[in-house]
Amino acid sequence: MFLVELQARERAGKPIRVAVVGLGDFGLGVAAQLRQMAGVRLTLGVDLDEPRAYSALEKAGYGSSGERPVVSRDAASVPASDADVVVDCTGSTTLGAQLALESIRAGKHVVMVNVEADVVVGAALRREADAAGVVYTTADGDQPSLTAGLVEWCRMLGFRVVSAGKGTSLFGPESVRRRMAAGVSWSTVAFLDGTKSQIEMASVANMTGLAIDTVGFHKPRLTLEQVADTLIPRTNGGLLAGEGVVDFVNCLGEDDRTVINHSLVHGVFAVITSDNSETMELLRGKGCPTSRCGRYALIVRPYHLCGAETPTSIVQAVLFGKGTGSPLPTPVADVVAVAKRALPAGTLLDGIGREAVCGVAYPYAVSHAHGMLPVGMAQEVRLARPVAEGGVLTWADLAEHGTDALWQLRRTQDRLFAHPVA
Secondary structure, three states: OOOHHHHHHHOOOEEEEEEEOOOOHHHHHHHHHHHHOOOEEEEEEOOOOHHHHHHHHHHHHOOOOOOOOOEEOHHHHHOOOOOOOOEEEEOOOHHHHHHHHHHOOOOOOEEEEHHHHHHHHHHHHHHHHHHHHEEEEEEOOHHHHHHHHHHHHHHHHHOEEEEEEEEEOOHHHHHHHHHHHHOOOOHHHHHOOOHHHHHHHHHHHHOOOOOOOOOOOOEEEEEEHHHHHHHEEHOOOOOOOOOHHHHHHHHOOOOOOEEEEOOOOOOOEEEEEEOOOOHHHHHHHHHOOOOOOOOOEEEEEEOOOOOOOHHHHHHHHHOOOOOOOOOOOOOEEEEEEOOOOOEOOOOOOEOOOOOOOOEEEEHHHHHHHEOEEEEHOOEEEEOOOOOEOOOOHHHHHEOOOOOOOHHHHHHHHHHHHOOOOO
């Protein structure tokens, strides 16, 4: 269906127009894929680093100036552009919230690669999009949207989703310190210290309604074959208190360097069950790994194609008015700021993937009942009082609050759910 519709748009000279903001690795992947598709055009590429933007577009196949999209350093130009869809690949919570809000209000669909912003204010942005008659969705090609899609597929077929999530590489503290000392980027540090996985799986909870079984997730170290025996209820020998849980699997061995053989390292998964014994026998017979008790089966998508799959989200939003992974109007999970070291009063918080804080997932209601500070907001604000190493930061710890769109949206979101921000 996508192809027929897109070919018709190509013939009519009415392609879907796309703006990509942030032309790093993910944005480059999106641009390259759009370059080879019918019925879709990259019309605007935005990056603070203009030489990087031009380089990315050249790598993506936009060689001549005549076929090259407009390039800009100014994300503020995007809502007024002719784009039908805006793709945010920046990772900046502040810019992401502002860009998404203004684009939605300008009548544009928003595809949010920027899960760092989504996990803070995704529910509020979803409500804004619904009111404006446009789509707000996370991006296929990234594991959160793909996990949510797998969950929806399983539920559509009548299976009960016991657990779902992704595979990743979770590094130990010493490995993280070594790499930070070597000067790796903030986004790499956020991946290494686990903050990125906390954020991504909390985003899945917010899209699917799946619960967080324990603060910070269980994150067991498993081979693929062990998942269906582990991420299941304790009553059947697993780790979970019950069904309907989001979590993730650590695919690194005990040395913190080597990927486990037969792992889920690039994939997403769902552990499912059915009361129909014939269905479960079919899954087992067709090669799905199953639990020793025979009640649970593992469905795996072994890859996620960063950037290359994101046009699915773009096209589906325009053609069918539906997201590939949109947050529910009511949030389920939050990722809060936890001190990486003792933080004295007066500390200027430096954000995700840096020196001061990491992110840990909590149920949304718990986070707000205790006034916990979302990790995506622990940036460019100062502490009024000290926080011990390992301590959870709270709103009350701050000397001041922000006033930009991120803070405004979060206040709105919290008021809607009776958890006001002071």
